[in-house]
Amino acid sequence: MSGVHFVTREIGSLAKPSWRVKAFAGRPIEESDLAEAERWGKRLAVNAFERLLALLRGGELGPAELAEVDDWAVRYALALLERAGLDVVYDGEQRRTEMYDHVARHARGFEPRGTVRAFDNKYYSKAAVVEPPRIDAPYDVDEFRFVAAATDRAVKVPLTGAYTMVDWSFDEHYAGAGRLGASSEHRYEARQRFVADVAERVILPDVRGLVEAGAGWIQIDEPAAATKPHEVPLVVEGFNASVRGVAAKKSMHICFSDYRALWPAALALEDCFELQLEFANRDSRALGTRDEDRPGYAETLRLFRDHGYPNVGLGVLDIHSDYVEPPELVRDRILYAADVLGGVERIQVNPDCGLRTRSWDVVYEKLASMVAGVRLAEAVLDRAHAGREPA
Amino acid sequence: MRAFVPGIHPRSEALVQATRDLDRGRTTSAAVAEQRELDFAAFVAAQEGAGLDLLSDGMLGWQDLFRPLVEAARGLDARPLTRFLETNTFYRAVLVEGEPRLDMPLPPPLLPAGRWLATLPSPLAFARAAGNAVSAQALAANVLAPQIEAYARAGCALVVLSDPFLAREGGVRELRAALAELPGGVPLALQLPFGDAASALPECAELPVDAVGVDFYATSLDAVPPGFPKEIIAGVIDSRSSALEDPAEIGTFALELAGRTAGGVSLAPNGDLQFVPEPIARRKLAVLGLAKASLEAAA
Numbered sequence: 001m002s003g004v005h006f007v008t009r010e011i012g013s014l015a016k017p018s019w020r021v022k023a024f025a026g027r028p029i030e031e032s033d034l035a036e037a038e039r040w041g042k043r044l045a046v047n048a049f050e051r052l053l054a055l056l057r058g059g060e061l062g063p064a065e066l067a068e069v070d071d072w073a074v075r076y077a078l079a080l081l082e083r084a085g086l087d088v089v090y091d092g093e094q095r096r097t098e099m100y101d102h103v104a105r106h107a108r109g110f111e112p113r114g115t116v117r118a119f120d121n122k123y124y125s126k127a128a129v130v131e132p133p134r135i136d137a138p139y140d141v142d143e144f145r146f147v148a149a150a151t152d153r154a155v156k157v158p159l160t161g162a163y164t165m166v167d168w169s170f171d172e173h174y175a176g177a178g179r180l181g182a183s184s185e186h187r188y189e190a191r192q193r194f195v196a197d198v199a200e201r202v203i204l205p206d207v208r209g210l211v212e213a214g215a216g217w218i219q220i221d222e223p224a225a226a227t228k229p230h231e232v233p234l235v236v237e238g239f240n241a242s243v244r245g246v247a248a249k250k251s252m253h254i255c256f257s258d259y260r261a262l263w264p265a266a267l268a269l270e271d272c273f274e275l276q277l278e279f280a281n282r283d284s285r286a287l288g289t290r291d292e293d294r295p296g297y298a299e300t301l302r303l304f305r306d307h308g309y310p311n312v313g314l315g316v317l318d319i320h321s322d323y324v325e326p327p328e329l330v331r332d333r334i335l336y337a338a339d340v341l342g343g344v345e346r347i348q349v350n351p352d353c354g355l356r357t358r359s360w361d362v363v364y365e366k367l368a369s370m371v372a373g374v375r376l377a378e379a380v381l382d383r384a385h386a387g388r389e390p391a
Numbered sequence: 392m393r394a395f396v397p398g399i400h401p402r403s404e405a406l407v408q409a410t411r412d413l414d415r416g417r418t419t420s421a422a423v424a425e426q427r428e429l430d431f432a433a434f435v436a437a438q439e440g441a442g443l444d445l446l447s448d449g450m451l452g453w454q455d456l457f458r459p460l461v462e463a464a465r466g467l468d469a470r471p472l473t474r475f476l477e478t479n480t481f482y483r484a485v486l487v488e489g490e491p492r493l494d495m496p497l498p499p500p501l502l503p504a505g506r507w508l509a510t511l512p513s514p515l516a517f518a519r520a521a522g523n524a525v526s527a528q529a530l531a532a533n534v535l536a537p538q539i540e541a542y543a544r545a546g547c548a549l550v551v552l553s554d555p556f557l558a559r560e561g562g563v564r565e566l567r568a569a570l571a572e573l574p575g576g577v578p579l580a581l582q583l584p585f586g587d588a589a590s591a592l593p594e595c596a597e598l599p600v601d602a603v604g605v606d607f608y609a610t611s612l613d614a615v616p617p618g619f620p621k622e623i624i625a626g627v628i629d630s631r632s633s634a635l636e637d638p639a640e641i642g643t644f645a646l647e648l649a650g651r652t653a654g655g656v657s658l659a660p661n662g663d664l665q666f667v668p669e670p671i672a673r674r675k676l677a678v679l680g681l682a683k684a685s686l687e688a689a690a
Contacts, residue, residue, distance in 0.1 A: 113633045114668025117402065119472060119481035120454050121410035126668065128633045168479050170633035170667075180607055180627060180636070180644055184587070227477045256474050256481065282471050320472050 004381040006334065006349045006374050007087045009313070011253055011276060012158040012221065013099065013354030014080065014092030014363060019056055020073040023066060029056045040360065044079035070095055071146065078151050080360060084367035088154040088217070091147045093354070099160045099221060100168050101125045107202045109133030113170055122357065128170035129194065134201040138209025145213055156217040157210055158354075161252070162199035162238035163231070166191060167224035188231070195234045199241035207246050217249040219276070223353075226257035232265040240270045249273050251313065255353040256281065259300045263307045275304075276313025278352035280333070281320060287328055289336045297333060301340040311345075312337065315352035316373065317366050322358065324365045330373020335380060344381060349374050392645060392656055393444040394683040397510045397551040397582060397604075398630075398663035399456070400449030401672050406430050427451050435502070437673055441680025444657075445508040445548055448500030455482035456512045456553060457520050459497055464534050466491040467521075476555050476585050478631070478666055485521035493534040496541035504546025511535060513554035513581060514569035515562050527562075527569035536573050543576035551580045551604065551624075555662075558586030558606075563594040570599050580604060580624055584662030585631065589614035596620055602654070606661035608632075612648060621654040626661025627682065628675050633667055635674055641682035642689065658683055 017040070019033040034056055041049025052072040055065060077092030096102040101124075104110040110127040117123050140157065148155055174190040207218055220242060225235045243250045250271055254262070255278035266275065283296025291298045297314075304312050316333045317325055330349075338344050349370065355363045402410070409426040412418040434449045453459055455475070461467045466489030473484045500507060512520070514531035521530075539550055557566065566581075573579065582604030583591060593616055595603045604624035605615070608631075615623065625648055627641045641658065649656045658679055664672040 114670060115401075115404060115407050116668060117407075117480055117665060119483075121414050123407055123411070124479065126633075167477075172634050175632075175634070179629065179632070179634075180640055184609075224479060227474060227479075256472060258474075 003385060004344050004378045006347060006378060008371055008374055009086060009088040009156060009348065009350045010081055010090065011350055011354050012093055013356035014077050015356045015360065016094060017073060017076060020069055023061050023069045040076055044076065044083050046075055046079045074146060075150055080364060082151065082153060084364055085371035086367065088156045089151055090156055090158060095143050098124060103160050103165055103202065106139040107133045107135050110169065126168060126170060128172040130172050132197045135205055138206045140206055141209045141213045144210050144215050148214060156219050157215050158219045158221050159203060159206065161220040161222035162195050162203050162242050163235040164222050164224040165198045166194045167227060191231060192234055195238045196241060199238045203242035207243055211246050211248045215248060218243060219251050219253055221253045223255050225254045226259060226261040229261035232261050236265050236268045239272065251276060259303060263303050267307060267309055269310065272310045274311035274313050274348065276350055277315055279315045280318040280352050285329060287332050289332050289339060294333065294336045297336055301337055305341050313348050313350050316349055317351035317370055319351055319353045319355050320357060322362045324369055327369050327373035327376050330370050331376035331380065334374065334377035338381060392658060392683060392686050394658040394679050395443050395445040395508055396438065396447050396660060396664060396676060397508060398553060399453055399665040400434055400451060401665045401667060401669040402451060403430050403669045437676050441677050442684060443680060446502050446506055447508055448502060450510060457482060457485055457517060460534060460538065461485055463495060463497055464491050464493045465489060480666065487521050487524040491525055491530060491534050493537045496538045499542055499545035499547065505548050507547060508549040508551055509542045509547050510551045510553055511538060513552035513566065515566040516554040516556050519556045527565050528572055531569040531572035539577060540574050543574065547577050549578050549580060551582050553582045553584060555584050558583045558588045558591050563591060567598055582624060585609060592616060604659060608661050615648065615651050617651055619652040619654060622657060623648060623652050624657050624659045627658055628660040628679050630660045630662040630664050630666045633671050636678050638678055638681040638685055642685045645686060
């Protein structure tokens with residue numbers, strides 16, 4: 001058995017299967033959709049997947065049938081992640097519309113405003129806060145319970161963070177009038193009140209409900225964390241207020257940002273197990289473990305090393321490309337990280353971010369390759385520790 | 392007091408859906424182009440209806456501030472997805488794979504000669520997006536200059552050079568050298584979207600441009616040096632907020648600003664309107680027109 005073991009995980013979202021999308025959109029399920037359901041059912045050895053095929057062939061899908069379809073989408077997503085070899089899984093956020101919209105539609109105080117482009121032909125829905133937001137009850141507990149019952153792997157629950165909810169929302173309540181030419185202090189104070197309300201009145205009650213239901217690992221997703229460097233302290237305040245007093249492992253995921261802005265504020269994160277960051281997107285595809293081979297990793301890993309807190313969830317898969325990173329490339333990225341950090345204790349391995357923009361074929365290949373690369377890295381490190389060769 | 396809307400305009404819900412369908416193989420490029428033409432026509436009509444002085448094409452085919460130029464130029468490519476400032480919108484950073492050169496400029500928009508404006512990246516912003524792997528001066532001389540010349544020949548009345556980085560990172564001296572490479576056949580404006588321009592403004596007064604665009608939702612009015620010699624394109628419509636501005640408040644602000652400058656004032660959003668959904672952008676555009684009209688009526 002390997003002496004070194006890196007825990008492998010996904011980050012969050014997967015694409016929804018076409019049969020799930022069409023079922024909920026009220027569009028006809030075509031033979032090609034059934035063929036996909038059958039192909040993946042067989043490939044992933046999904047237990048009793050023939051019942052899904054029968055359901056999809058059964059004609060009109062009412063609320064009860066749609067709920068079953070949702071359950072099947074979760075079973076398929078879990079199977080995909082399990083067969084790819086991950087240690088820690090969730091459901092690919094199959095029941096959620098999208099990370100921002102999922103929260104906004106469950107909380108009072110947000111009103112939808114329309115679509116904004118993220119990049120290329122990708123968009124997200126954006127709402128405006130019109131009054132202090134709150135939830136009536138935890139909204140992810142049923143989702144978690146289903147996942148926990150359907151897998152024997154460890155489970156990590158991804159939740160959109162308070163700061164990102166604030167940053168991705170229009171503010172029609174806190175900023176108030178007199179914004180034209182207003183002071184920066186006025187703007188900061190309004191944001192601070194908004195973050196605190198989302199953290200304490202929306203995220204924390206949901207987290208408490210999840211942990212009471214048995215969730216052992218809460219991942220707070222803050223892709224907006226470093227977009228306004230002077231507001232990183234608000235990200236930290238939001239995280240701490242969202243998980244304060246909660247008896248579970250807590251971590252934070254951040255991506256596509258200038259990570260230099262995170263420290264030293266990140267040192268004030270309370271009981272944050274790790275930061276899972278995107279690295280591969282900005283890295284070379286060449287093999288090697290020298291600084292010049294790993295431009296996407298060098299600077300940020302040194303921040304982790306120099307500040308000593310928290311641990312790193314090492315993104316090794318570019319989620320915006322169909323390019324399947326070879327195991328050797330994954331290996332070298334991990335070895336490089338181990339070298340910079342001076343050991344393996346602070347490293348676990350994941351994709352850069354959720355993989356929902358990739359097809360399941362690409363996702364499976366990427367994740368399987370990631371796991372293979374992890375095993376290669378572990379073997380190299382084991383040999384190095386045994387004194388047979390340098391890592 | 393002129394008013395206009397530079398930059399990338401948001402896509403209508405119909406165009407959003409068309410492009411989504413294109414990515415999913417459910418429609419054709421021709422169908423998307425047809426919807427884009429409808430968006431273009433609607434945007435031009437909205438600008439004319441609001442009484443704006445210069446028309447923009449809304450850059451509805453531009454994926455980001457750099458991409459069409461990158462794709463049209465030799466020696467450049469676009470790959471790593473990079474966050475655009477403090478937004479949840481991304482651009483693809485520019486990869487330099489050879490000496491950049493634009494042999495075939497992008498076609499001008501179908502707008503009446505002498506009445507339209509174009510938006511391009513400032514040479515400094517272009518170089519920043521390329522990780523400074525090529526100089527702003529080289530990009531100005533070999534990529535932006537031929538594009539501006541082509542626009543000038545087609546009757547462009549104003550080229551707005553958008554620089555989202557200058558207010559944050561500085562670099563006025565480098566920019567000045569790059570701007571010297573640009574042709575003089577069309578007025579140039581430097582726009583500093585989504586940032587506090589206080590520290591950059593004094594030096595911007597010396598740049599070879601005709602106007603400077605300032606985001607007054609991030610910049611205090613007091614930051615404008617008294618007697619500022621160039622036209623200020625006042626960012627008085629907040630492109631990052633869904634809340635509608637008050638035309639009267641804009642009017643009051645604009646008059647106060649005009650009292651501080653020697654080069655005149657025009658009105659615009661503080662950055663690309665693509666950061667709000669299209670229906671909100673349409674209403675904000677109308678507010679801009681109302682503000683301009685109220686100022687004219689008061690005069």
